[in-house]
Amino acid sequence: MAEIENKAFEQDLIERGYSRRQMGKVAALLGAGAAALRVTGAMAQQAAKAVEGAVRIGANECWTGPFPVAAEAAFKLVQEGNRYEPNDEHAKLFAAVSSVEGIPADRITAWPGSSDPLSRVAVAYASPTRGIVTGNPTYEAIWRTGEWLGAKVTKVPLTKDYAHDVKAMLAADPNAGVYYICSPNNPSGTMTSLADIQWLADNKPKDAILVVDEAYIHWFDGPNAAKMAATRDDVLILRTFSKLFGMAGMRLGLTFSSPAIMEKMMRYDGGQVTAMLPMTAVACGTVSVTQADLIKARRAEMNANREMAVAHLKKKGIKVIPGSHANMFMVDWGKPAKEMQAALLAEKVQIGRNWPIWPNVSRVSVGSAEEMKAFCDAVDRVWKA
Numbered sequence: 552m553a554e555i556e557n558k559a560f561e562q563d564l565i566e567r568g569y570s571r572r573q574m575g576k577v578a579a580l581l582g583a584g585a586a587a588l589r590v591t592g593a594m595a596q597q598a599a600k601a602v603e604g605a606v607r608i609g610a611n612e613c614w615t616g617p618f619p620v621a622a623e624a625a626f627k628l629v630q631e632g633n634r635y636e637p638n639d640e641h642a643k644l645f646a647a648v649s650s651v652e653g654i655p656a657d658r659i660t661a662w663p664g665s666s667d668p669l670s671r672v673a674v675a676y677a678s679p680t681r682g683i684v685t686g687n688p689t690y691e692a693i694w695r696t697g698e699w700l701g702a703k704v705t706k707v708p709l710t711k712d713y714a715h716d717v718k719a720m721l722a723a724d725p726n727a728g729v730y731y732i733c734s735p736n737n738p739s740g741t742m743t744s745l746a747d748i749q750w751l752a753d754n755k756p757k758d759a760i761l762v763v764d765e766a767y768i769h770w771f772d773g774p775n776a777a778k779m780a781a782t783r784d785d786v787l788i789l790r791t792f793s794k795l796f797g798m799a800g801m802r803l804g805l806t807f808s809s810p811a812i813m814e815k816m817m818r819y820d821g822g823q824v825t826a827m828l829p830m831t832a833v834a835c836g837t838v839s840v841t842q843a844d845l846i847k848a849r850r851a852e853m854n855a856n857r858e859m860a861v862a863h864l865k866k867k868g869i870k871v872i873p874g875s876h877a878n879m880f881m882v883d884w885g886k887p888a889k890e891m892q893a894a895l896l897a898e899k900v901q902i903g904r905n906w907p908i909w910p911n912v913s914r915v916s917v918g919s920a921e922e923m924k925a926f927c928d929a930v931d932r933v934w935k936a
């Protein structure tokens with residue numbers, strides 16, 4: 552059972568008549584909330600903090616906002632902001648997502664971004680006795696939640712093709728509570744095949760959960776893992792509107808899973824977080840997901856901007872990790888990435904961080920054509936082989 556770490560608060564609860572068992576519930580509730588807020592939200596916001604006058608290509612945001620037609624839907628809801636839920640906005644979102652993804656609406660849940668469910672699934676399935684297994688490098692939010700929980704976190708290097716090494720992941724901790732796959736992977740943008748994802752789902756312990764984070768899936772024009780959540784009770788898929796849909800500050804994300812998984816994740820707060828979403832974001836998301844042509848066009852534009860920058864770097868003899876299917880790529884400078892990050896920032900170009908396993912490699916997010924040109928020009932000014 553969870554414990555209250557703050558002794559004064561514990562005393563206060565005792566004086567107010569809480570039993571040990573009830574205090575455990577309070578601790579768990581605070582824990583889940585604190586983990587979600589402290590661990591992931593803060594991290595994303597730090598990365599996205601603006602440096603005045605700089606080109607912002609450090610936090611995998613979209614350089615532009617929602618599709619205009621989706622922004623219009625959000626504005627309509629601003630005008631109806633007097634109502635908690637003017638007209639079944641949740642149901643409309645779930646119906647739209649269900650028709651696009653081919654999964655039942657009762658297996659779709661909406662969140663204020665995907666950071667909360669990412670932390671929450673770790674809280675629900677990992678523990679000091681059941682660890683978390685991830686790739687390396689990968690999105691670190693779940694590592695931090697794991698550390699906070701006191702769960703063993705095992706980080707398994709990507710394969711030579713930069714996919715998650717699913718067999719090595721299972722071998723590294725065969726009794727983990729959570730196996731996390733990020734595909735396309737943040738920070739490399741590389742894919743793990745659906746066959747490998749399915750293999751891990753079939754071979755992990757039955758009571759463990761497989762989490763597949765598809766934050767960047769709209770950059771991959773092929774099969775995704777969503778349908779696994781239509782039939783299985785041990786797989787959670789995460790999506791977000793913060794990336795291709797340009798809604799990072801509006802806060803909207805989705806999970807696809809069985810209702811039983813949701814029940815477990817909502818155990819301590821009765822689903823308050825998912826019930827109280829801003830309707831502007833929900834309406835904006837509903838219109839966004841069905842815009843197949845606009846999604847395709849935005850993806851094509853971002854891919855062209857990415858490939859322009861990659862070609863520029865390669866021409867200079869700078870190594871780029873191949874195979875990105877996302878609005879980011881990794882640059883291997885052959886020297887400390889932090890130095891290049893600082894040098895580019897001095898030129899008013901704010902690129903992303905590096906991961907400890909690859910200290911010479913920076914993550915660069917893809918911005919507009921002008922922003923990527925500014926990045927290339929800044930590299931020309933600071934780069935010495």
Ligand SMILES: Cc1ncc(COP(=O)(O)O)c(C=O)c1O
Pocket residue numbers: 595610611663664665666667669690733737764766790791792793799803804
């Ligand atoms: C792989 C991945 N998952 C989840 C998130 C969380 O995003 P949000 O909470 O904005 O949905 C991010 C953000 O960068 C991410 O890269």
